[in-house]
Amino acid sequence: MKFKIGDEYLVAATLRPETVFGQTNLWVNPNAKHVRAEVNGERWILSEDAAQKLKYQKEDVVVKENVDIKKYIGKKVLAPGANREIIVLPASFCDPKIGTGIVTSVPSHAPYDWIALEDLKKNKKMCEEYGLDYPEIRNLEPISLIKLEGWGTHPAQHICEREHITSPDQVVELEKAKKEIYKEEHHKGIMLEISGKYAGKRVEEAKELVKAELIEHGKADIFHDLSE
Numbered sequence: 001m002k003f004k005i006g007d008e009y010l011v012a013a014t015l016r017p018e019t020v021f022g023q024t025n026l027w028v029n030p031n032a033k034h035v036r037a038e039v040n041g042e043r044w045i046l047s048e049d050a051a052q053k054l055k056y057q058k059e060d061v062v063v064k065e066n067v068d069i070k071k072y073i074g075k076k077v078l079a080p081g082a083n084r085e086i087i088v089l090p091a092s093f094c095d096p097k098i099g100t101g102i103v104t105s106v107p108s109h110a111p112y113d114w115i116a117l118e119d120l121k122k123n124k125k126m127c128e129e130y131g132l133d134y135p136e137i138r139n140l141e142p143i144s145l146i147k148l149e150g151w152g153t154h155p156a157q158h159i160c161e162r163e164h165i166t167s168p169d170q171v172v173e174l175e176k177a178k179k180e181i182y183k184e185e186h187h188k189g190i191m192l193e194i195s196g197k198y199a200g201k202r203v204e205e206a207k208e209l210v211k212a213e214l215i216e217h218g219k220a221d222i223f224h225d226l227s228e
Helices: 017-022 048-055 111-121 124-129 134-138 155-162 171-188 193-198 203-216
Strands: 002-005 008-011 025-028 034-039 042-047 061-067 076-079 084-090 102-105
Touching (some): 017 193, 017 203, 025 111, 042 048, 042 102, 048 061, 102 111, 111 134, 111 155, 111 171, 124 134, 155 171, 171 203, 193 203
Parallel strands (some): 008 042, 025 084
Antiparallel strands (some): 002 076, 025 102, 034 061, 076 084
16 A cells, blocks of 8 residues: 655555454554665655665666665655544554555454554653654544444453453464454454445455456556565
């Protein structure tokens, strides 16, 4: 998915296009290597690893120069699908070798995002280090977009509390929680009003419809990666 900022895009990979309506921020790893690449005439910013993989998937890819991703932290980008500006925030869990190395955040429905956001809200020192407005970060709230019976308003919060997950360092627990919640929402979730014309549809159906719409309007593209 392409997040516009000026005349270029920060590009994030997702397996859940139907969750675009609940985006609150974009995560980048300040310690990972990122590059600027020209893709079909557009300027994309993504991890160095992702750019190399992209060269095998598209004909018109030219990797340009290295990018200091820290300069984008605190900036606002236009979120595709949601069609609103969201803030770029730092997160160590973004793996440059997975997807594009940049992650869109939907904390209501993604355990990693929920915990990372809650952790950042408690970390005034890190916010100050990156020049972030601490009150603004504290006021970021998850946006519920999928109804899942028995899981409350924010399923990611529900599963993190149930499994006693309190830190981004609990990788094993977070991965297990992510798989469970994604499976449950995929098969049993219903899209809420905030998803507009997709409201009332099953997640399984909405996923393909949103994906097709984003690609049709040039707001996203297909990126192949290894499941490992």
